[in-house]
Amino acid sequence: MRLSRNSTYKPLLFWFSLFALCWMTLLLYAGGFTTSIEAGMAFLDWPLSNGSLNPEGWTQSADQLAEHSHRLLGMKMGLLSIALWVLCMLFESRRPVRRIAALLVGIIVLQGLIGGLRVLLDQQNLETDGNAIAQVFLILHAVGAQVTLCTMVTLVVWLSKTWIEGSSHPSGVLQDPLRRWSTFALGALGVQLLLGAFLRHFKATGVFGDNFPLLTDTWMGLSSLVPSVWHLQSAVHFFHRAWAMVVCIALLRFFGLAWKSCAKQHCRRFWLMVGTLLLALQIFLGALVVWTLRNPYAATLHTLVGAGILAVTWGLSLGVHRKVSEKGVAHVS
Numbered sequence: 001m002r003l004s005r006n007s008t009y010k011p012l013l014f015w016f017s018l019f020a021l022c023w024m025t026l027l028l029y030a031g032g033f034t035t036s037i038e039a040g041m042a043f044l045d046w047p048l049s050n051g052s053l054n055p056e057g058w059t060q061s062a063d064q065l066a067e068h069s070h071r072l073l074g075m076k077m078g079l080l081s082i083a084l085w086v087l088c089m090l091f092e093s094r095r096p097v098r099r100i101a102a103l104l105v106g107i108i109v110l111q112g113l114i115g116g117l118r119v120l121l122d123q124q125n126l127e128t129d130g131n132a133i134a135q136v137f138l139i140l141h142a143v144g145a146q147v148t149l150c151t152m153v154t155l156v157v158w159l160s161k162t163w164i165e166g167s168s169h170p171s172g173v174l175q176d177p178l179r180r181w182s183t184f185a186l187g188a189l190g191v192q193l194l195l196g197a198f199l200r201h202f203k204a205t206g207v208f209g210d211n212f213p214l215l216t217d218t219w220m221g222l223s224s225l226v227p228s229v230w231h232l233q234s235a236v237h238f239f240h241r242a243w244a245m246v247v248c249i250a251l252l253r254f255f256g257l258a259w260k261s262c263a264k265q266h267c268r269r270f271w272l273m274v275g276t277l278l279l280a281l282q283i284f285l286g287a288l289v290v291w292t293l294r295n296p297y298a299a300t301l302h303t304l305v306g307a308g309i310l311a312v313t314w315g316l317s318l319g320v321h322r323k324v325s326e327k328g329v330a331h332v333s
Helices: 011-036 062-091 095-120 132-159 161-165 172-201 232-261 266-291 296-320
Strands: 215-219 222-224
Touching (some): 011 132, 095 132, 132 161, 132 296, 172 296, 232 266, 266 296
């Protein structure tokens, strides 16, 4: 029997893509926790771990458990993305959906290679004094995780019933400012996530001790919001805190405009509430990371919630920027 492609809502394909997104959440947590406990070099080889897919004693060591679990989750994420791509090629007539599914596979493969190069080019393998090369791949791997997440969210949104069968837009009055604020909010989030990656990988979290929101640095004997001594770590930490205020303003403005524009769209309003709650939680977790001098669980949750805010904002922005055909079927602009 010949399989036919169409653009209708496919519940099983959508739920499978949602399962893959949940799996990616586990992968992000595992990667964040591995970084938090500095276990990225628990194994000096790659793609195998101590020459095996099941290295002896890996469940008995916290570092090896974190790193090998991250590798196994990444491998299974790759298999899930391939399955999604095949299913989209078989059943989806929308070319952008098939392309984003193929792109997801490519990004995940590239992300795995970057992670592997981070290990193979570490100073422990190269026997060098500095570790600049590995640091570059660390940052690329952190940024790549967010790109992968946005690609996965795009696929889930495009496969959803709300996207395929919905035809509502933001109101004409709010449409242009809403799109501008969604773009600005995403740009601000991107900068903040990059600063966060530098903060984690340059070990700058505790540079000002456990003070929040003030710094432990003093100026003329007083606690200050601005470092008295500037160097790479203090600058990264300071700008991560300062830019967080810009992100909050941008997100709240975007969420507020989006709320006004979707009075009868309960699904979108639900995700706006989720995004707002995640933002509040993120502020608390950021403070908690400082107060606990970078507790690994608090630091990992801070990273994961940041990814969640990006995912919600990206998904909402797809709806803001979408176009609807004459038949009422939404497609990418």
